[in-house]
Amino acid sequence: xxxxxxxxxxxxxxxxxxxxxxxxxxxxxxxxxxxxxxxxxxxxxxxxxxxxxxxxxxxxxxxxxxxxxxxxxxxxxxxxxxxxxxxxxxxxxxxxxxxxxxxxxxxxxxxxxxxxxxxxxxxxxxxxxxxxxxxxxxxxxxxxxxxxxxxxxxxxxxxxxxxxxxxxxxxxxxxxxxxxxxxxxxxxxxxxxxxxxxxxxxxxxxxxxxxxxxxxxxxxxxxxxxxxxxxxxxxxxxxxxxxxxxxxxxxxxxxxxxxxxxxxxxxxxxxxxxxxxxxxxxxxxxxxxxxxxxxxxxxxxxxxxxxxxxxxxxxxxxxxxxxx
Amino acid sequence: xxxxxxxxxxxxxxxxxxxxxxxxxxxxxxxxxxxxxxxxxxxxxxxxxxxxxxxxxxxxxxxxxxxxxxxxxxxxxxxxxxxxxxxxxxxxxxxxxxxxxxxxxxxxxxxxxxxxxxxxxxxxxxxxxxxxxxxxxxxxxxxxxxxxxxxxxxxxxxxxxxxxxxxxxxxxxxxxxxxxxxxxxxxxxxxxxxx
Numbered sequence: 030x031x032x033x034x035x036x037x038x039x040x041x042x043x044x045x046x047x048x049x050x051x052x053x054x055x056x057x058x059x060x061x062x063x064x065x066x067x068x069x070x071x072x073x074x075x076x077x078x079x080x081x082x083x084x085x086x087x088x089x090x091x092x093x094x095x096x097x098x099x100x101x102x103x104x105x106x107x108x109x110x111x112x113x114x115x116x117x118x119x120x121x122x123x124x125x126x127x128x129x130x131x132x133x134x135x136x137x138x139x140x141x142x143x144x145x146x147x148x149x150x151x152x153x154x155x156x157x158x159x160x161x162x163x164x165x166x167x168x169x170x171x172x173x174x175x176x177x178x179x180x181x182x183x184x185x186x187x188x189x190x191x192x193x194x195x196x197x198x199x200x201x202x203x204x205x206x207x208x209x210x211x212x213x214x215x216x217x218x219x220x221x222x223x224x225x226x227x228x229x230x231x232x233x234x235x236x237x238x239x240x241x242x243x244x245x246x247x248x249x250x251x252x253x254x255x256x257x258x259x260x261x262x263x264x265x266x267x268x269x270x271x272x273x274x275x276x277x278x279x280x281x282x283x284x285x286x287x288x289x290x291x292x293x294x295x296x297x298x299x300x301x302x303x304x305x306x307x308x309x310x311x312x313x314x315x316x317x318x319x320x321x322x323x324x325x326x327x328x329x330x331x332x333x334x335x336x337x338x339x340x341x342x343x344x345x346x347x348x349x350x351x352x353x
Numbered sequence: 354x355x356x357x358x359x360x361x362x363x364x365x366x367x368x369x370x371x372x373x374x375x376x377x378x379x380x381x382x383x384x385x386x387x388x389x390x391x392x393x394x395x396x397x398x399x400x401x402x403x404x405x406x407x408x409x410x411x412x413x414x415x416x417x418x419x420x421x422x423x424x425x426x427x428x429x430x431x432x433x434x435x436x437x438x439x440x441x442x443x444x445x446x447x448x449x450x451x452x453x454x455x456x457x458x459x460x461x462x463x464x465x466x467x468x469x470x471x472x473x474x475x476x477x478x479x480x481x482x483x484x485x486x487x488x489x490x491x492x493x494x495x496x497x498x499x500x501x502x503x504x505x506x507x508x509x510x511x512x513x514x515x516x517x518x519x520x521x522x523x524x525x526x527x528x529x530x531x532x533x534x535x536x537x538x539x540x541x542x543x544x545x546x547x548x
Contacts, residue, residue, distance in 0.1 A: 069378045072388040319378040320371065335364070 040125075043135030047124035055271040059086040062314045069318045096260035101164050104257070108162035113258065113265035116155035119148040120272035127279045128203045129299040130289050141202040142190055145280060146183075149235070149273060153179040156244065159266070160254035171253020174325060175237065175244030181332045182234030182241075188340035189224040189231065192347045193217055193284045202280070206288035213292040218285040223343045225285045227336050229312075232277045234332065237270060239317035243325055278309035396505065405501035407481050408437075408490060410523045418527035420520065421498035423472040428490035428499060436483035437490060440476035444468050474520070481507070482515035 060075065060083065067074025075082030100106050123145050125135035138144060153176050160172020194200050196217065197208045209215045218225045237244040245253050255266050282288060282305035289302040323331070389396055396404075410420040424441045445468055447455070459465050491499045509515050 065382070068386070069382045071381055071384060071386050073386055073390070076390065315375060315378065315382075319374045 040136060043125055044121060047121050047135060050124060051120060051268070051272045051275070054275045055268045056086045056090070058271050058274070058310065059089070061311075062317075065311070065314045066318045069315070090264070093260050093264040098262065099257075099259045101257045104164040105162040108158050109257075110262070112155045112159035112162060113262045113269075115158065116152055116269040117265040117272070119151040120269050120276065122148050123272070123276040126202055127276070128206055128283065128288060129302050130297075131203075133289075133299050134203060137201065137203050139199075139201050142194060142200040142205075142280075145276065146187060146190065149276065150179070150183060152269065152273065153183075155266075155269075156254050159258070163254070163257040165257050167251050168254055168256050171244060171256065175254055178234060178237070178241065178243060178328060181329060182231045182336075185227050185332065185336035185340040186231040186235055188337075188344050189221075189228045190280075190284065192221055192224045192344050195344070195347050195351055196220065202283050202288070206283055206290065209287040209290055210297075211290070211294050213287070216285065216287040216290075221285065221343070221347070223339060224347075225281075227340050227343070228281055228285065229309075230331070231336060232281060233313065233316065234328070236273045236277055236313075238274065238313055240320040240323050241328055242317075242322060243328055274310060274313060275306065278306045278313070281309055282306050401503040401505060404503045404505055405486060405488070406504045407484060407486070407502055407507065408479060408499055408519070409502040409504075409526075410477060410519045411498050411500055412523055412527055418524045419473050420477070420523055421496045422474055422477065422494075423496045423498075424474040425495060427493045427495060431489045431493045433487060433489060434483045434485050436480040438476065438478040438480075439474050442471045442473065442475040444470040477519040478516060479519050480516045482512045 063085070064074040064082075073081075075085035078084045078088050100109055126138050126141035126144055128134040128137070156175040156179070157172045160168040160170075160175070163169075193205060197205050199205060199208075209217060233239075234241040243253075245255075255263055258266065279302070282302060286305045287301075288305075289299055290297045291301050410422060413419055413421055422439075424439055426439055426441075429437050429439050447468070455465050455467075486501070488501065491501065
């Protein structure tokens with residue numbers, strides 16, 4: 030009983046911390062994204078609420094919470110309200126095995142990568158439930174598109190992750206980070222440049238970010254699978270999207286950029302992890318406001334004709350070299 | 354070989370174009386903002402010169418209160434949104450004396466010409482709520498009597514207020530021009546801010 034409790038309490042603390050961390054990240058990144066977008070288009074972005082609009086995301090959150098929760102007529106209410114929760118809750122779990130420091134880790138599991146990949150695909154289920162239960166044809170169409178996208182981009186993502194775990198012989202993110210200890214030359218980005226690029230592209234597709242934001246497609250499908258969601262129903266999807274972004278960027282910085290290791294020995298720490306993650310997040314925002322949205326057939330072509338063969342070839346080459 | 358180029362080389366070139374795109378937006382990210390925080394700041398007059406606001410009349414160079422307009426109705430016929438109304442002036446009414454004199458002259462066999470209507474319009478109405486600012490009226494005006502104004506601050510709460518008499522506006526502008534200091538709305542807004 031005592032051992033059980035001593036395991037449970039840190040886990041609860043970690044879960045609460047993950048919740049706070051997710052909320053904080055969503056809040057800050059909504060603001061940062063709008064500011065970045067503004068500056069790319071040479072306008073100020075949010076400006077009115079608080080100094081330089083810093084309170085804008087908070088006020089937006091309050092507005093979302095204050096709105097009425099609507100269930101469409103003849104919709105399957107249980108599934109309808111399960112979908113945003115199902116989209117949101119796994120994200121909290123995803124933060125647990127990410128190592129922010131040698132000790133600063135929610136839960137060091139041996140199968141961390143597997144856990145992250147498995148639970149991040151819950152998003153696909155949430156999306157199809159949301160679209161199906163909405164009793165709305167645009168919702169169903171949007172869900173079908175979103176699912177065919179997330180399922181497709183999951184495969185090259187998995188294959189690139191596999192290359193790294195081939196090299197380290199481990200699925201634990203902490204082990205993978207420790208394999209890259211030392212100076213910048215040990216980071217896997219130099220050993221697996223192709224995998225890094227494929228991971229970045231698949232990351233965009235997996236998190237439904239522009240230029241691959243066809244799940245949303247507000248101009249073609251009137252917002253796709255979350256057409257019918259109001260207030261916090263939509264808010265949860267929105268927060269989940271930012272949560273997935275942060276998780277994917279963290280995983281990318283652990284796998285390829287050395288995690289909490291600094292570029293030179295002796296200066297590692299959680300701030301390096303944050304710097305790398307936020308640099309990747311900035312890249313995502315930058316790309317969103319630079320590239321136009323791709324067409325759906327182009328999206329699937331990029332995945333099946335380019336990413337998948339390249340990732341497979343990369344994996345086979347890695348396996349061959351590791352064996353030799 | 355052509356297929357290889359199409360299927361392998363071209364995508365690589367296309368990938369490079371993505372980086373070029375990022376470079377362009379990155380450059381813009383670093384440039385200063387151009388948006389004006391409207392109620393607190395206003396655009397300076399220099400930048401307003403290129404602004405194409407609602408349509409207005411141009412006065413004659415010697416008599417700025419009367420428009421160059423010759424009431425040819427070209428603007429009205431060409432306007433796709435039907436937002437202009439021009440009423441031609443009628444010939445001046447003759448007094449009884451003049452009429453009698455004319456009759457007498459006609460009977461005497463002289464060639465008499467009735468006084469013609471003045472060319473400048475009696476009414477020139479404009480409905481800004483309909484106007485799409487296409488500039489067709491300006492292009493088609495043979496007398497070059499129409500132009501885009503640079504009045505950026507016209508706001509109204511009803512459709513009625515969006516209908517204005519351009520002749521009256523021209524008269525107002527003419528008197529303003531003759532005043533020593535031309536007081537534009539931008540200047541007054543800036544003065545208000547200072548106060």
